Amino acid sequence: MVMPTERRKSSTLTVESLTKVFGNHTAVDEISFQTIPGEITAFLGPSGCGKTTTLRIIAGLESPTSGSVYIDGEQVNDVPAHRRDIGLVFQDYALFPHMTVRQNIEFGLKIKGLNQQEIQERLEKSLTQVNLAGKEDRYPQQLSGGEQQRVAVARTLVTQPRVLLFDEPLSNLDAKLRESTRLELHNLQRKLGITSIYVTHDQIEAFAIADKIMLMNKGKIDQFGTPEEIYASPRTAFAADFIGTSNILETTVRSVNQGICTLALKNGQMITGFAVGKASEVSPGDHLLVMIRTQKIRMTNTKPERGQVNILPGKCLYKVFLGDSTRCLLDAEGIRLTADCESECVTNVREGDVYVSFDVSAVVPVGRG
Amino acid sequence: MGALTTRRAGALLLSPLLVCYAVAFIAPIVLLFITSFVVGRGYYQPGTSLTTEHYVHVFTDSFYQKVLLNTLAMGVYTTCLTLLLGYPLAYHHARASSKTKGLLTILVISPMFVSLVVRGYAWSIMLSDHGVVNNLLMWFGIINEPVRLLNTMKAVVVGMVNVMLPFMVLPISSAVESINPHIEESAYVLGAGKLYTFFKVIFPLSLPGVIAGTVMTFAITMSSFVMPALLGGPGFQVFGTIIYNRILLISNWPVGAAMAFILVAIVVLVMYFQERLLSVLTKRRRLT
Ligand SMILES: Nc1ncnc2c1ncn2[C@@H]1O[C@H](COP(=O)(O)OP(=O)(O)O)[C@@H](O)[C@H]1O
Ligand SMILES: [Mg+2]
Numbered sequence: 028m029v030m031p032t033e034r035r036k037s038s039t040l041t042v043e044s045l046t047k048v049f050g051n052h053t054a055v056d057e058i059s060f061q062t063i064p065g066e067i068t069a070f071l072g073p074s075g076c077g078k079t080t081t082l083r084i085i086a087g088l089e090s091p092t093s094g095s096v097y098i099d100g101e102q103v104n105d106v107p108a109h110r111r112d113i114g115l116v117f118q119d120y121a122l123f124p125h126m127t128v129r130q131n132i133e134f135g136l137k138i139k140g141l142n143q144q145e146i147q148e149r150l151e152k153s154l155t156q157v158n159l160a161g162k163e164d165r166y167p168q169q170l171s172g173g174e175q176q177r178v179a180v181a182r183t184l185v186t187q188p189r190v191l192l193f194d195e196p197l198s199n200l201d202a203k204l205r206e207s208t209r210l211e212l213h214n215l216q217r218k219l220g221i222t223s224i225y226v227t228h229d230q231i232e233a234f235a236i237a238d239k240i241m242l243m244n245k246g247k248i249d250q251f252g253t254p255e256e257i258y259a260s261p262r263t264a265f266a267a268d269f270i271g272t273s274n275i276l277e278t279t280v281r282s283v284n285q286g287i288c289t290l291a292l293k294n295g296q297m298i299t300g301f302a303v304g305k306a307s308e309v310s311p312g313d314h315l316l317v318m319i320r321t322q323k324i325r326m327t328n329t330k331p332e333r334g335q336v337n338i339l340p341g342k343c344l345y346k347v348f349l350g351d352s353t354r355c356l357l358d359a360e361g362i363r364l365t366a367d368c369e370s371e372c373v374t375n376v377r378e379g380d381v382y383v384s385f386d387v388s389a390v391v392p393v394g395r396g
Numbered sequence: 397m398g399a400l401t402t403r404r405a406g407a408l409l410l411s412p413l414l415v416c417y418a419v420a421f422i423a424p425i426v427l428l429f430i431t432s433f434v435v436g437r438g439y440y441q442p443g444t445s446l447t448t449e450h451y452v453h454v455f456t457d458s459f460y461q462k463v464l465l466n467t468l469a470m471g472v473y474t475t476c477l478t479l480l481l482g483y484p485l486a487y488h489h490a491r492a493s494s495k496t497k498g499l500l501t502i503l504v505i506s507p508m509f510v511s512l513v514v515r516g517y518a519w520s521i522m523l524s525d526h527g528v529v530n531n532l533l534m535w536f537g538i539i540n541e542p543v544r545l546l547n548t549m550k551a552v553v554v555g556m557v558n559v560m561l562p563f564m565v566l567p568i569s570s571a572v573e574s575i576n577p578h579i580e581e582s583a584y585v586l587g588a589g590k591l592y593t594f595f596k597v598i599f600p601l602s603l604p605g606v607i608a609g610t611v612m613t614f615a616i617t618m619s620s621f622v623m624p625a626l627l628g629g630p631g632f633q634v635f636g637t638i639i640y641n642r643i644l645l646i647s648n649w650p651v652g653a654a655m656a657f658i659l660v661a662i663v664v665l666v667m668y669f670q671e672r673l674l675s676v677l678t679k680r681r682r683l684t
Contacts, residue, residue, distance in 0.1 A: 107584075108584040121579045122582075123579060123583075
């Protein structure tokens with residue numbers, strides 16, 4: 028075997044119908060996906076949806092109840108964690124407290140049986156990579172949270188794993204540091220081209236760092252796709268609700284005509300949307316859940332002239348000034364809507380009677396109610 | 397001012413208790429200490445002259461030297477064996493699910509509910525020439541005829557390990573429990589096998605518990621009396637049994653007292669080194 032030196036071919040991670048049952052609780056339910064070599068895939072979902080469990084199964088720290096994990100096409104179910112050639116960065120870093128930064132980083136290299144010179148070279152390179160040069164003789168407890176996090180990353184990266192796994196690696200950092208560290212991580216991953224999985228419950232973090240997002244809910248994959256796809260066309264009410272802020276409305280289909288559906292809201296008002304996605308196969312009388320992003324809703328005192336559709340009379344219950352945007356709570360004849368309007372546009376809109384409007388394209392069907 | 401008066405009042409309130417302590421605990425020890433310097437065989441009375449000859453005697457007489465060696469050997473063997481048997485138990489105890497853990501805790505401490513004397517006699521039956529242990533060993537073909545266990549160090553060490561196991565297991569278990577399981581898992585993911593992880597990560601991180609357990613085991617074993625008396629008999633004598641013999645049976649108070657204080661000195665010395673070792677560990681390795 029040729030020793031990998033600078034960079035090697037990125038690996039493919041494949042997971043097939045992975046299931047993990049704890050007692051009578053199914054933590055991971057028939058998960059299947061494949062990563063593209065060199066990409067970052069984010070596992071995104073609320074706390075308790077099975078992200079960490081899936082990650083631990085991939086790392087070999089937990090055995091699946093059923094299903095398989097493949098790395099570069101080779102099934103690794105029976106390969107123990109220490110032979111999988113995977114890197115894992117824990118949320119709490121889990122540095123070896125009785126070892127210096129240097130010893131922590133050298134740990135994986137010594138096991139690989141590299142010679143002293145190569146260990147030294149890789150150590151120095153990784154210290155500069157994560158900006159820790161000069162701190163190699165400190166113990167973890169003598170470092171700040173951000174520095175500890177970088178040691179955890181360096182310790183994993185030096186071993187040049189085939190797949191890198193991150194379990195909420197930034198959640199113990201304060202907000203400012205989180206953003207800069209995220210950028211550094213992203214750059215480092217891009218440069219090294221290591222196929223990575225990034226677990227987070229934070230939608231913004233997932234969008235910023237990931238090429239693909241695997242949205243999870245209750246142990247199942249809810250939607251898998253690029254951040255853009257998932258944001259623009261969530262395929263379930265859960266996805267619509269979890270990603271961004273949105274209004275989910277129950278409607279009844281009145282008519283479908285030339286790619287346009289007319290939908291009745293619960294209060295009898297009609298709205299119009301494109302008959303795409305979940306709305307492409309509906310017929311009059313069907314129930315349909317639609318999503319309208321809060322940013323897509325406009326609010327005016329006078330009736331808007333342009334566009335004859337999707338104008339609802341209503342009341343503005345109250346406005347909350349948030350800086351660039353103002354959040355407005357609206358009541359459109361019994362239907363509660365939240366709107367995030369540009370502050371400039373609504374400063375002159377008084378609370379009280381208003382018109383609520385949105386484009387036809389803002390109505391996104393997300394489920395069959 | 398206020399704080400000072402409160403403290404004074406506190407001391408005043410405590411003083412009856414302090415007097416009790418002084419009379420009940422400190423006075424006998426001081427008296428015994430003085431007795432160890434008394435000339436002859438009696439205990440201290442005003443006007444008797446003092447000497448260090450009993451200490452010199454214990455250290456130079458070949459009989460006492462043998463007893464000292466016996467005691468040290470018993471302490472070292474018991475401590476090593478208890479550590480070897482206790483560590484795996486402690487590790488599993490620390491990492492067990494809460495249900496198994498309760499069960500293990502009861503198993504570990506249950507011997508303490510049975511009187512030492514009862515356990516001593518039980519072992520003396522088991523370890524006798526035709527006892528369970530000899531019969532089992534012969535049945536498995538490991539030995540051809542009974543080996544002498546009773547009245548040797550072997551029997552005493554077996555009994556002491558039984559006594560000391562909880563004192564070893566509990567501190568190690570709590571040390572292992574305080575190690576973040578992710579640290580162990582990190583080692584695996586970085587490529588370390590179970591054994592490597594144990595010796596490079598888990599064992600070093602559990603050292604505070606190991607040191608506490610071994611020092612406690614060593615100290616208690618060195619000054620033990622019941623097990624050596626019941627299982628060692630005349631064939632294997634240690635400080636505990638000889639002190640008892642000298643003071644209570646042949647009324648040689650000063651030698652018994654000198655031996656008692658030599659024992660105390662050894663234990664204090666060991667504890668001092670434990671303290672040093674722990675503070676070096678916590679400083680260097682920052683295990684706090
Ligand atoms: N070792 C375990 N034993 C029992 N239940 C577990 C265990 N690990 C995780 N779970 C359960 O599995 C579910 C998924 O957990 P986890 O994968 O940690 O979620 P996430 O990382 O998405 O927050 C949770 O309901 C959790 O309580
Ligand atoms: Mg988690």
